[in-house]
Amino acid sequence: xxxxxxxxxxxxxxxxxxxxxxxxxxxxxxxxxxxxxxxxxxxxxxxxxxxxxxxxxxxxxxxxxxxxxxxxxxxxxxxxxxxxxxxxxxxxxxxxxxxxxxxxxxxxxxxxxxxxxxxxxxxxxxxxxxxxxxxxxxxxxxxxx
Numbered sequence: 001x002x003x004x005x006x007x008x009x010x011x012x013x014x015x016x017x018x019x020x021x022x023x024x025x026x027x028x029x030x031x032x033x034x035x036x037x038x039x040x041x042x043x044x045x046x047x048x049x050x051x052x053x054x055x056x057x058x059x060x061x062x063x064x065x066x067x068x069x070x071x072x073x074x075x076x077x078x079x080x081x082x083x084x085x086x087x088x089x090x091x092x093x094x095x096x097x098x099x100x101x102x103x104x105x106x107x108x109x110x111x112x113x114x115x116x117x118x119x120x121x122x123x124x125x126x127x128x129x130x131x132x133x134x135x136x137x138x139x140x141x142x143x144x145x
Contacts, residue, residue, distance in 0.1 A: 017042040017050065072142065082142045086111035088118075094140035100133040107135055 010024045015038040022038035037043040072082075083092040087108040096109040101118040110118060118132055119125050125132035 015039075015042055017046045082140050084109060084138065084140075086114055088114040096138045098135035098138060100131060100135065101129075102131050105131070105133075109138060 007023070011032070012021050012023045013035065014021050016036045018038065020038060024032060028035050037046055083094055084096055085092050086096065088110055091111055091113075093111040096111060097115045098107055098109055099115070099118065100106065101108055101110070118129065119134075120129045120132070123134055125134075
């Protein structure tokens with residue numbers, strides 16, 4: 001970018017995340033063609049997949065998120081919101097066992113009912129379940145004890 005260019009004559013683009021226009025900056029001199037977002041927060045939102053989604057500054061969604069965080073912190077949130085589904089039967093559960101169950105060695109989250117079938121009912125597995133490997137227990141901290 002040549003020196004002496006007036007600010008109103010600088011090139012501009014439209015942010016792919018928020019849709020607002022932004023102008024060229026000196027720090028983008030070498031990479032202006034690759035720049036697609038106006039700020040670091042818009043770039044983070046783009047990476048999270050919020051492109052073209054709800055407006056990050058909308059009062060309704062911001063208020064809802066704030067209330068959900070408060071309810072979670074105070075323990076008055078609906079515990080079923082924080083349950084996770086079993087990877088085998090898709091049933092939401094408050095307690096899941098992390099384990100490998102087949103030759104892919106991919107970690108799965110399995111409920112107690114399915115766990116007996118994949119491990120043989122033994123913590124370390126048995127000869128009939130050679131690919132089983134225990135990896136820990138997940139508990140819903142917000143469920144009633």
